[in-house]
Amino acid sequence: MADKRQRARVQGAWAGPSKTTASSLQVSRHSSENVAGAPWPLKEQTSADRRFVFENPTEVQRRIPEERIIDKEGFYEISNGPTGVSRLHLKPGFVDSKEADWMFEQLYMEIPWQQKSNIREDRSYQEPRLTAWYGDLPYTYSRTAMKANPHWHPLLTMLKDQIAEVTGYTFNSLLCNLYRNGKDSIDWHSDDEPSLGQKPIIASLSFGETRIFEMRKKPPPEEKGDYAYAERIRIPLNHGCLLVMEGETQKDWQHRVPKEYHDRNPRINLTFRTIYPEARWN
Numbered sequence: 164m165a166d167k168r169q170r171a172r173v174q175g176a177w178a179g180p181s182k183t184t185a186s187s188l189q190v191s192r193h194s195s196e197n198v199a200g201a202p203w204p205l206k207e208q209t210s211a212d213r214r215f216v217f218e219n220p221t222e223v224q225r226r227i228p229e230e231r232i233i234d235k236e237g238f239y240e241i242s243n244g245p246t247g248v249s250r251l252h253l254k255p256g257f258v259d260s261k262e263a264d265w266m267f268e269q270l271y272m273e274i275p276w277q278q279k280s281n282i283r284e285d286r287s288y289q290e291p292r293l294t295a296w297y298g299d300l301p302y303t304y305s306r307t308a309m310k311a312n313p314h315w316h317p318l319l320t321m322l323k324d325q326i327a328e329v330t331g332y333t334f335n336s337l338l339c340n341l342y343r344n345g346k347d348s349i350d351w352h353s354d355d356e357p358s359l360g361q362k363p364i365i366a367s368l369s370f371g372e373t374r375i376f377e378m379r380k381k382p383p384p385e386e387k388g389d390y391a392y393a394e395r396i397r398i399p400l401n402h403g404c405l406l407v408m409e410g411e412t413q414k415d416w417q418h419r420v421p422k423e424y425h426d427r428n429p430r431i432n433l434t435f436r437t438i439y440p441e442a443r444w445n
């Protein structure tokens with residue numbers, strides 16, 4: 164796919180004898196007629212005669228959209244369609260750096276981090292990060308469930324309330340993620356499980372090492388799942404930074420935190436969500 168993204172198409176051809184003008188044809192007739200009397204071969208082409216002639220492309224040319232970087236505080240309408248408006252709200256420094264330092268230490272030590280196993284193509288694999296779930300209802304993703312856990316850590320309750328105050332959104336659940344080093348990651352996905360409702364609002368708060376949060380727009384059906392020309396966004400999520408995804412973001416976009424192949428310190432990410440009983444959407 165990288166190849167496809169890098170390929171540049173230039174259509175055209177080096178001008179040959181067939182491009183000879185009527186007047187040069189006349190000259191050749193006098194000077195070098197062949198046995199059959201045809202005007203071929205024409206006089207030898209000199210390098211001065213050779214020029215590149217542009218021909219209209221037969222294929223529709225497509226541009227790979229330039230990757231967008233979002234790293235400043237603000238509200239961003241990242242797309243309007245096909246299902247509606249997708250919007251982000253980025254707030255670096257939501258928790259100031261000093262506060263974020265002790266919060267990171269406390270969360271790192273006191274959250275009951277667990278190793279979750281997921282299932283893909285009928286095979287079980289260990290998720291490359293540790294997680295913990297808080298909420299009155301269980302949460303299923305990648306075909307395995309996390310048990311309900313109503314016993315919120317007081318710091319998490321405080322952060323949930325602060326986010327509600329600033330964003331106006333309330334949340335009843337939280338997925339905590341610990342990326343131990345650069346090899347920990349989460350692959351492309353959308354937070355679109357039925358239990359998250361029809362337009363999930365996700366508030367994601369980060370502590371510790373900065374990691375890149377990547378987004379790519381889902382391709383239209385005619386692309387048959389090919390993301391080669393998809394719009395892409397990169398958002399560095401740093402210590403104390405809040406990112407809210409809302410509107411149709413989970414329907415129209417995917418996101419991931421890719422592996423990084425140099426040393427990375429641990430990062431904690433808290434994704435506040437609202438979970439509904441699954442039956443409501445089935």
Ligand SMILES: O=C(O)CCC(=O)C(=O)O
Pocket residue numbers: 338340349354367376400418419420432434
């Ligand atoms: O770690 C992050 O910033 C994103 C986590 C995420 O996408 C998820 O847990 O669904």
